[in-house]
Amino acid sequence: xxxxxIVDVKLHPDADTLYVETVDLAEDRPRTILSGLAGRVPMxxxxxxxxxxxxxxxxxxxxxxxxEGMIMxxxxxxxxxxxxxxxxxxxxxxxxxxxxxxxxxxxxNPKKKIWEAVAPDLKTDENGVATYKGCxxxxxxxxxxxxxxxxxxxxx
Numbered sequence: 001x002x003x004x005x006i007v008d009v010k011l012h013p014d015a016d017t018l019y020v021e022t023v024d025l026a027e028d029r030p031r032t033i034l035s036g037l038a039g040r041v042p043m044x045x046x047x048x049x050x051x052x053x054x055x056x057x058x059x060x061x062x063x064x065x066x067x068e069g070m071i072m073x074x075x076x077x078x079x080x081x082x083x084x085x086x087x088x089x090x091x092x093x094x095x096x097x098x099x100x101x102x103x104x105x106x107x108x109n110p111k112k113k114i115w116e117a118v119a120p121d122l123k124t125d126e127n128g129v130a131t132y133k134g135c136x137x138x139x140x141x142x143x144x145x146x147x148x149x150x151x152x153x154x155x156x
Contacts, residue, residue, distance in 0.1 A: 001072060001095040001104075003085050003139065004031075004053045009046040011038055015063045019046060023053060023069070026092025031055075034067035040080050052083045052095060052130075052137070052145055056107050057115060074124045074147035074155050081150045083130050086143030095145065099135040122155040130155055 004023040007030060012018035021033045033053060037046070052072040059068045072083045085093070121133045128148040130137040137145035147153065 001052050001137070002026075002055050003050055003089045003091055003093040003095075004033075004055075004069075005050050005091045006046050006048065009043055011043075012063055012065065018062060019043070020065055021046065021071070024091045025053065025055060025069075026090070031068040032066060033069045033071060034062045034065060035071045035073075037071070037073070037080070037082075041082065045082075049082070050085045050089055050091070052085060054115075056104055058107055072122075072130070072155055074128070074130070074150035074153040076150070076153055079150060079153075081147040081153075083137070083145050083147050083155060085145055086139055088142045089139050093139045093142065095137045095139060097132050097135045098138065100132065119156060120154075124150050124153045124155065126151050 002025050004025040006021050007024050008022040009019050012020050017038050019035050019038045022030045023033050024030050054070040059066050074081050124147050128146045128151050130145040
């Protein structure tokens with residue numbers, strides 16, 4: 001996961017519940033990332049904000065537009081919050097987990113179902129701190145990521 005800045009956001013032309021976001025991840029070019037946040041998070045709260053993105057998922061078409069990642073949110077049936085990054089975080093900063101050192105896969109192999117195995121262990125703790133198996137999402141020298149209004153919520 002990396003920090004990215006949403007530089008533009010618009011409604012998907014063929015889906016009322018999807019946003020099409022242009023995200024600066026400090027790579028060669030911005031990525032197009034689609035999210036099902038339309039109608040749940042106001043567009044003005046999306047534009048020009050920093051957020052966390054899963055960047056090593058295999059790109060997938062959603063209603064005809066290729067999505068090159070996924071924004072990370074704490075959510076329940078009735079509430080959703082984009083996971084917040086610590087002060088001082090900048091596009092390209094990488095999330096680490098002290099209990100799980102190592103380099104992430106460049107791209108997850110969908111046949112191995114890695115994302116499906118990892119996703120259930122992504123959740124906030126009782127204080128809204130974003131965790132993987134209880135280990136905080138950390139950005140080196142900057143702090144932890146959180147969704148303060150969503151304690152004990154799954155992150156997806």
